[in-house]
Amino acid sequence: MTDLLIEIGTEELPAIPFLKEKPQILQKFYQILKEYRLECECMFFYTPRRIVILSKQFPVQQQNTTEEFFGPPKQVAYNGNQPTKAFESFLKKCNITAEEVSFIQKEGKEVLYFKRAVRGKKSEDILQEIVKKFINSLNFGKSMRWGSLEESFIRPIRSLSVLLANKPVFMEIYGIQNEAKTFVHRSKTFDKVSFTSIQDYQNKLSSMGVILDPVARRERILNQIQAIEQAEGIQVELDLELLEEIVAITEYPNALLGRFEEKFLKLPPPMIVTSMKENQRYFATYKGGKLFNGFIVVSNALSDDFALIVKGNERVLRARLSDALFFYNNDLKNGFKTEQLESVRFIEGLGSMLEKSQREAKIVQILGERYQQELVKQLQKKHNEVMGLLAETSLIAKGDLMSESVYEFTELQGVIGSYMAEHxxxxxxxxxxxxxxxxxxxxxxxxxxxxxxxLFSLAYRLDNLMSLFSIQRIPSGSKDPFSLRRAANGIIRIVAHEKISFPLTEIFTTIAPLYQKFDLNELEKFVLERLDSFMDVNPSLITAVLKSGERDIYAIIQKIDALQKVLAKIDNKELNATFKRVANITKDMDLQILKAVNTEILYATEERELFNQFSSIQMQQFDSYVQEIESLMALKPLLDRFFNVVLVNAPDEALRENRKTLIALIYKAFLRIADMTEIAF
Structure with missing residues (x-):
């Protein structure tokens, strides 16, 4: 075992595509080591200008292994006692003589066989191949070519340092000669810096403005932010995604506090925060729970005096916020320009944004009538007042789309409208x-x-789903350009959170006249499929409940939860056997037209006990699906005794049909919850 260093020096790596690939980088290197029989523990580091692999236990040689070769069957390899062309081809393939061949049984046949030991190659002899394969394995999305090379990478590769046992390994990749040199912080020098060992490499970087370990850079930023918080009596909003991005674009980070004029606090806070975060990579600050006129900028400069850097960032932010304040004040003067939505097309074939907002307004009214009791109680208003407020809100719901502010901050649609409405x-x-x-x-x-x-969130999603399905813009495979899966997921999450009945078939049918005709069953199936990603349960529980015919999203969720709780307490294998028998008995029966059980011909004790217990359950009122399922599950031992003692398919037709009817009625009662035969235990 020895030390290994691989540094791929590049021009500045773009943070977003790099961070997407980052979780796979070390795993890809491990996979390549496994292929080359050089498995060991490694460490992965990065800065915006380098990708680094380090190992303290790198094998100096591949593990020895064996190769096995299986040839044609013996009767094909020989014609009588004479070798055939197939035999000769096997010798040539293995580069061996006839004396080295043996026979082995494989899949019931005696075939030619040869086995040889393979000595592992020295690591230094195959490192070039490994490093090149590693570079080629990295997928950052878009890549580029540079110079006269045909190879491409996310950014031009400018240096390559591969050291094994502190000695550079001879290689050339992407036109770059391997050497013990690296680039340090540009404030120190633009030239490559030589190093003599892996330890010297780490020391040179550390002393010349490069913190190699991203964890150390993150801790440095957080410690500096904490010090600013304590000194200024403020709280910094730590956006973790932004933090990771800043860690990826800095080599020697320094967190600094900048300020902006208090007049900009008249802007909606999301506009200020978005301007700082999205455009400038600043962290927002708060004081006393309110947005503070300060921000944290993380500089990558090496300096003893950051005053000029802070002033420069303050100047840039001031310009952006001045524009934002100008736009917002204009929007407040002009109000909601909803009528102008007529000039904005929603999607080809689906009319304008005004038409979309009008469809959503009608859906809101439909949902408002459905949930009028809950709304009256929540708003403490009369029914007509609630409906009026829904209508008034619908008129301006999409009005901010025509504002100058949303034109500049498109991700804040709705948010800016809410601040305008408040004003x-x-x-x-x-x-x-x-x-x-x-x-x-x-x-x-x-x-x-x-x-x-x-209701407005549901209406927005329902319109997206209904309108796009109506023109056959249906997601297929992994493609979902209009985020319809996300829309369906949102409906399920909202319904579950609000605990409201949401019968899909009924709601889709009610709002269908607003759209071109299409197969509502296809949309219903699409939405219900999203339950798999919402509920962390055995998928067969979802299938079982859906097979019962239930289409109310909240009822489906409740039933699945109840089934999971009850089934966790019982022997599922025995339960499955019982219900398979029930299903087999009733498979040819129409459960919708069952007759009543004739109690006068319930001769066996077991069938009378089963009927009496079932009748008692049917008369009960249950507070929850859990109670109902538990009561029905209590029939299992009675069902088992019934099957063990009573002959269901009795010779007497009246007895036979009466017993099958009893079992069918029990099965139908379970089907109100779920088809138990669908559950895979």
Whole structure:
């Protein structure tokens, strides 16, 4: 075992594509080492100008191995006692003589066989091959060519340092000769710096403005931010994605506090934060729970005086916020220009954004009527007042799309509208609904804060789904350009959070007249398929509940949860055997037209006990699906005794049909919850 260093020196790596590939980089190197029988522990480091692999236990030679060769069957290899061409081909393939061949049994046949030991190659002899394969394995999305090379990479490779046992290994990759030289921080020198060993490499970087370890850079940033917080009495909003991005673009980070004029705090805080984060990679600061007129910028410069750097960043942010304040003040003067949505096309074949907003308004009214009791209770208003507020909110819901502010900050659509509505004196519920109407955008995003807001989010998603399915823009494979899977996921999350009944078939049918005709069953299936990603359960539980015919999303979720809780307490294999027998008995019966059980011909004790217990359950009112399932599950031992003692297919037709009817009624009662035969234990 010995030390290994691989440094691929590049021009500045773009952070976003690099961070997407980062989790796979070391695993890809490990996979290559496995292929070459050089498995060992390695460390992975990076800065914006280098990708580095280090190992303290790198094998000096491949592990020895063996190679096996299987040839044609004996009867093909020989014609009588004479070798055939197939035999000669096997010798040539293995580069051996006839005396070295043996026979072995394989798949019931005696075939030619040869086995030889393979001595591992020295690591230094194959490192060039390994490094080149490693570079080629990295996938950052787009790549580029430079110079006269045909090879491509995310950015031009400018240096290569591969040292084994502190000695450079002779190689050339991408036109770059391997050498014990590296680039340090540009504030120190633009030239390559020589080093004599792996330890010297680390020392040179450290002393010349490069912190190689990203964990150390992250800790440095966090420690500096904490010191600023304590000194200034502020709190810094640590966006972890932004932090990782800054770690990836700095070699020697320094966190600094900048400030902007208090007049800009008149802007909606999301506009300020977005301007700082998205355009400048600044962290927002807060004081007393409110946005503070300061920001954290992380510099990559080496300096004893950062005053000029801070002033430069303050000047850039001031210009951006001045523009934002100008746009926002204009928007407040002009108000919501909803009528101008007519000039903006939604999607080809689906009309304008005005038409989309009108469709959503109608859906909101439909949902408002469906959930009127909950809304009246929540808003503490009369029914007609609630419906009026829904209509008023719908009129301006998409109005901010025509604002100058949203034109500049497209990701803040809805958010800017909510601040405008608040300034213009609209109801708190209207303000909330405008802010929440696009939530959740991503998997872990917050949900609308109350049912009133949730109706606008549901309407937005329902319109997207219905309209795009109506023109056959249906996701296929991994392609989903209009994020319809995300829309379906959002509906499920909102319904589960609000705990509201949401019968898909009924709701789709009610709003279908707003769209061109299409197969509603296809959309229903599409939405229900998203339950798999929402619920962390045995997928067969979802299938079982859906086979019952249930199409109310919240009821489906409740039933699945209840099944999971109950089944966790019982022997599932025995249960499965019982219900398979039940299903086999009733498979040819129409469960919708069952007769009543004739109690006068329940002769066997076991069938009377089963009937009486089942009848008792049927008369009960249950507070939850768990109670109902547990009561039905209590029939299992009675069912087992019934099957063990009673002859279901009795010669007497009346007895036979009566017993099958009893079993069918029990099966039908279970089907109100789930088809138990679908559950895979």
């Amino acid at each position: 213009l004196g609209f109801s708190k519920y209207t303000v909330d609904a405008l802010f929440d109407q696009y939530l959740p955008k991503m998997q872990n995003d917050p949900l609308p804060r109350h049912l009133f807001s949730a």
